[in-house]
Amino acid sequence: MPLKPLLVSALATLGAASPLYHRAANETFVFTNANGLNFTQMNTTLPNVTIFATGGTIAGSDSSSTATTGYTAGAVGILTLIDAVPSMLDVANVAGVQVSNVASEDVTSDILLSMSKEITRVVCNDPTMAGAVITHGTDTLEESAFFMDATVNCGKPVVIVGAMRPSTVVSADGPFNLLEAVTVAASPKARDRGAMVVMNDRIASAYYPTGKVAIDVANMTAIPRVAILFSYEDMHNDTLYNAIESGAEGIVIAGAGAGGVTTSFNYAIEDAINRLEIPVVQSMRTVNGDVPLSDVSSDTATHIASGYLNPQKSRVLLGLLLAEGKNITEIAEVFALGTDA
Ligand code: ASP
Numbered sequence: 001m002p003l004k005p006l007l008v009s010a011l012a013t014l015g016a017a018s019p020l021y022h023r024a025a026n027e028t029f030v031f032t033n034a035n036g037l038n039f040t041q042m043n044t045t046l047p048n049v050t051i052f053a054t055g056g057t058i059a060g061s062d063s064s065s066t067a068t069t070g071y072t073a074g075a076v077g078i079l080t081l082i083d084a085v086p087s088m089l090d091v092a093n094v095a096g097v098q099v100s101n102v103a104s105e106d107v108t109s110d111i112l113l114s115m116s117k118e119i120t121r122v123v124c125n126d127p128t129m130a131g132a133v134i135t136h137g138t139d140t141l142e143e144s145a146f147f148m149d150a151t152v153n154c155g156k157p158v159v160i161v162g163a164m165r166p167s168t169v170v171s172a173d174g175p176f177n178l179l180e181a182v183t184v185a186a187s188p189k190a191r192d193r194g195a196m197v198v199m200n201d202r203i204a205s206a207y208y209p210t211g212k213v214a215i216d217v218a219n220m221t222a223i224p225r226v227a228i229l230f231s232y233e234d235m236h237n238d239t240l241y242n243a244i245e246s247g248a249e250g251i252v253i254a255g256a257g258a259g260g261v262t263t264s265f266n267y268a269i270e271d272a273i274n275r276l277e278i279p280v281v282q283s284m285r286t287v288n289g290d291v292p293l294s295d296v297s298s299d300t301a302t303h304i305a306s307g308y309l310n311p312q313k314s315r316v317l318l319g320l321l322l323a324e325g326k327n328i329t330e331i332a333e334v335f336a337l338g339t340d341a
Contacts, residue, residue, distance in 0.1 A: 035122040037095035040082070047130035047186040049092040050123055051178075052115055053078035054144070055102040056137025058174040060166030071166040073103035073137055081135065081167065085175045085182075092130065092186040097122075104137025104144070104162075109223035109319060112144055116151040116217050124154035131157035131185030135178065138162040141197065145206035146313045149195035150320055153214040157190035160197050160206070173200070209308035211338025215320045224249040224322040226315045231255045231285055237268040244278055250318040250331075251280045254311040259284055259291035270301040279304060279328045281318050281335060283311040293339050304332045307339030 031042035037050055053059060055074025059081060062071035078096035088094060099115050100107065115134070123129045132152075136144055145160045152158050161181035163174035181198040184190050195206035227243040229235075231253055243251060251272065255261055259282030261269065272278045282296040283306035293305040306314040314335075321331045 031093075033095070033126070033128065035126060037097070037122060039093050039095050041089050041093050043089075043093055047092050048095070048128055049131055049133060049182050049185045050095045050097060050119075050129060051078060051082065051133045051135060051182070052097045052099050052119065053081065053135045054100050054104070054107055054111065054115070054137070056104050056135065056139075056141075056162050057166050058135050058137075058161065058163035058177065059101060060163075061168045062166055063168075065168060065170050068165050068169055071168070073166070074101040074106075076167050077101070078135070081174070081178060084167065085179050088179050088182050091179070091183050094182060102137075104140040107136070107140060107144055112147045113217055113220060113223060116148060119148070119152050119158060120154065120218070123158075124152065124156055129156070130188075131159065131190065133178070133181045133185045134158065134160045135174075135181075136160050136162050138164065138199075140312070142206070143312050143316055145195050145197050146316050147320075149206040150213060150215045150317065151217045152195065153216070155192045157185045157187070157193065158195040159185045159190070160195060162199055209338050211307060211335075213317070213334055213337070215324060217320075217323075220323045222323070223319040226250040226252060226319045226322070228252045228254055228311045228315055231261045231265070233262075235262050235265050237265055240265065240268050240272060240280075244272060244276060249278065250315075250322050251278060252306070252311050252314045252318060253280060253282045254285040255282045255291065255296075256285060258289070258295040259305060260295075269303070270298070273301040273303070273328060277328065279318060279322070279331045281306050281314045281331075283309060283314045285311070291339070293336060302328050302332050304328075304335045305339045306335060309335075309338060 029038040031039040057073050059076040060071045060073045061075035078098050119132045123132045148158045159181045161177050165172050177199050197204040225248050227248040269280045281304045291305045296303045296305050
């Protein structure tokens with residue numbers, strides 16, 4: 001099929017490839033867009049989707065085709081993952097960007113910040129792009145999905161996808177999950193829904209409750225360190241002071257019940273807020289639940305309740321708010337948007 005004039009002119013103005021872009025030496029690309037994204041197909045009747053690969057089990061590999069444990073996560077490159085799903089090219093023209101190739105525990109704030117900016121630059125700001133897919137390990141997938149939901153704010157779909165079985169096993173689930181993720185990212189119906197997680201025939205929202213915020217990361221260079229501390233009987237106050245002395249600029253408590261800590265630890269939280277000016281968000285160690293402000297508030301300090309956000313999502317939000325330069329009162333106001341009284 002002949003290329004449309006717009007695409008032909010884009011062909012003539014090839015941009016310098018970013019260091020993020022992965023190109024296999026033997027790969028044949030038929031089209032490179034103005035942002036340096038390489039496509040193995042350019043069917044102008046189809047939407048364009050960029051897949052950002054970070055690693056995880058979906059890119060896992062093992063020498064045994066029956067190994068579902070003990071494999072290496074983040075071993076296979078994005079072009080191999082794309083090549084494994086030829087039917088994807090019936091749904092969209094896809095370009096692959098290798099952001100990292102790690103197990104998801106090793107995804108960092110730096111990786112997320114850089115990837116978010118890239119998605120805005122090469123997907124949001126390019127009218128020829130329909131959406132983005134991120135391949136990711138499942139262990140910390142919700143943290144990255146939440147980060148993208150808060151920071152990519154153009155209305156185009158950002159779809160995060162993982163797998164439970166490595167790419168080399170006979171029953172790998174990654175290829176079908178990837179096909180479904182690209183299908184969602186290519187759909188106009190997926191616009192303005194925030195970041196989504198697609199796996200196993202399901203579409204989930206990265207941000208479920210109310211109080212969603214949009215954060216502009218364009219001028220951010222780093223996300224301040226935030227520590228999560230787990231609450232338990234006999235919890236010692238020194239864990240809080242040690243975290244702050246080690247460089248944490250914000251603290252999230254995985255509190256017992258509705259954000260609870262020992263009476264003594266609660267005094268330490270108030271000391272951290274009032275004297276050290278460190279924001280402390282009280283979340284919950286239960287898998288699901290809500291921390292209402294009324295359960296953690298007092299007259300002597302600006303307590304912050306996480307509402308429905310679990311500790312790992314609270315950590316991401318607190319880090320982004322600190323990166324914006326917000327003070328404790330302003331941070332408390334943002335978290336209050338998602339909390340019951
Ligand atoms: N350890 C893997 C990861 O999160 C697990 C997975 O992807 O399912 O990277």
